[in-house]
Amino acid sequence: MSNHKLTQLKALEAESIQIMREVVAEFRKPVMLYSVGKDSSVLLHLARKAFYPAPLPFPLLHVDTGYKFHEMYEFRDWMAKEIGAELIVRRNEDAIAKGMNPKEFGVARCCGALKTKGLLDALEEGGYDAAFGGARRDEERSRAKERVFSIRDEFGQWDPKNQRPELWDIYNGRIHEGESVRVFPLSNWTEMDIWLYIREENIPIVPLYFAKERMMVKRGTMLIPADDVRHLSEGETPEPVLCRFRTLGCIPCTGAVYSDAANMDEIVVEAAAATRSERETRIIDHGANSMEDKKKEGYF
Amino acid sequence: MSNPMSEFNFKLSQEIELLRLVTVGSVDDGKSTLIGRLLVDTKGAFEDQLLAVSRKKGISSAAEIDLAMLTDGLAAEREQGITIDVAYRYFATPKRKFIMADCPGHEQYTRNMVTGASTANAAIILIDARNGIMPQTKRHTHILGLLGTPHLIVAINKMDLVGFDRKVFDSIKAELADFCARQGIHDLIVIPMSALNGDMVSVRGDSMGWYTGPTLLEVLESLSVLDKVDEKAFRFPVQLVNRPQTKELPDYRGFMGRISSGTVKVGDEIKALPSGKTSRVKEIVTFDGNLDEAFAPMSVSLTLTDEIDISRGSMLVHAGDSIEETREIAANVCWIGSEPLEPRKKYLVKQTTNTVKALVSEIVFRTDIHTLEHGASDQLGMNEIGQVKLKLQSPIFHDRYADNRGTGAFVLIDTFTNNTVGAGMIV
16 A cells, blocks of 8 residues: 555645646647736746746736736736746726726726736737636636636637536647637635645745735725725725735725734634635625626636 | 634645545435535635525525525526536535535536536435436436546435435435446445435434434545555656756756656656657656655656657656557547537547547447447437447557546547537547
8 A cells, every 4th residue: 555645735736737738738829817916826836836947938917907006016026037937017008098997987897998908908919829817716606617728719708608528637728710718727726725835835925915004994894905095085084904915906996804914824824714705805796797797708 | 813823723734635526416406405515514605605695694504595596606507597517616624625516417518517527536416315316317327437436425315305214215225226236336325315404414413313324524534535546557648848958957858747647756667658668767856856756646747867759648657567559449438519429520539648530430339328228329419428439540548447547538529619529438
């Protein structure tokens, strides 16, 4: 009897690495979507493992909305430099010039212009036929249904009713001219796995994930960052709150949680005891079928 | 801190293993209730997710949650009230993490059931005690048998609706055991259950004292996970050749792949197929440092002591081992394409990291899933199962699926639509 055991994190790691290598082997021009969040950090770490000792065989693409936290921009640039990765930043400059924002135009329109259109334009411009994303199935109920290889038509749209069967660990990456594939190597990871893995592997993450006293406004049950006064409504007064972010997005649409978890051990303990899902702090998800609708339009 | 560190055991969290599960059954057999029960009992769903689908304010039991709303993630599913595609759910106990593929019950969506079942270490087959064995029970059990799912757990549910009658349980159990024995499945774990009340899910309850076996969660926590795939012959399908050609690594040549089965050590004599050339393992390279030994299902890179011809699609095996190399295969096939499989049609076969053209030379038989009888047929329609012979344009290296899942499995791809249309298991 052998004593070979793979812990569940190592089993997930092995699966993710295999997926990334299949994509690099079978696609002409892959790219990795890099959103600077914790899932992106794990995705990038796994990519470095997958192709070690070679450098990353694809660039990182950050679809910037202009509304990210300054800590995210600093971390992004530091990280790319640290590991010698090629970083491409794309923004929907048209919409940004027109002053697109969630307060006046609504969250759906703002996301559609800055994120979905920004992403689709960047993918088209780069001629990428495969794009890695850090989405996990435990995040949201329509994501729970998506394949690891998600085939998108020439408009980047997902057809959830007609997904390609995905058998064993054999991935069918054959696509027609114009089609592309979104690949989710973290499909089977949970939020808890992400935190445990970051802790175990000492993966650097944006400091916003750690608790600190920050200037915030309280909007209903949400804690909204007061970094940019343009996003605040009348009567909202910033006050210092000890808090941290469980997920990171755009400043106007990302809430923080009350927390004193200031290091990885404390974050893991907090995640283990959490009774509310992390997406609760993301305004983007609060609509009838919002994530599925956005995916159908080409969103990640 | 509000949560003392002692509440979370880091050491334990690092040691837990992964068990992949699939749940199958007919429509309305209480699958959603069972899954909801497992999620609620193991805290696999968050409060805000449960509240969003609860029928009342607050949650005190699984019955009060519309669990289908939780798992049916697509608008079309909620609109039609049926499950179309597999939903993956995640939960953990202090001993294990579980990935559960919740499969649709409708025959029309069998292709999605095969997707969910193909990676599973264990299957939970739900049966409504009032209805007994349904056609979908047979179809799903037969597919699970073909897929070689290592552990089959049968949950005879809704025992509360048959007065917790042991005779009902015994009779369904006997009938199913007989159906399974006829296709060579002998290890069934059968549990009477009331998912609604929670009896025999994570707690025993007090209605079925006559049942002395384990609860479902006890079974799930004790099943073996790796199924000794590391003790089988070493199989290493090469995904990519890594040649950084950088200043620091001008001559590095690493063969990247995931060990499909078996174990490899530094110094092992290996053989590369198709060339048949031999060499020795020089290093087992990983980002975290070189290893002396690696085993399935790890993803690693191997370097060899000699420069031999190896590229994507090559297979590394131990030098003394034999593996089938052939241009003609016979295989059991679950057909999931909308256009039928017919003799003389051409497809692509993707097996390990190889993709080759294939021609259907013969349909050996089609299986009647009710009687398990093999009959002649000139086609396999959607959701039908049979055995076919394929001629391949170039040879592949394989084992029998029953001996080795990783090297015995393949998918059939339609060359016109690029869709995956068949799941193949080499016999």
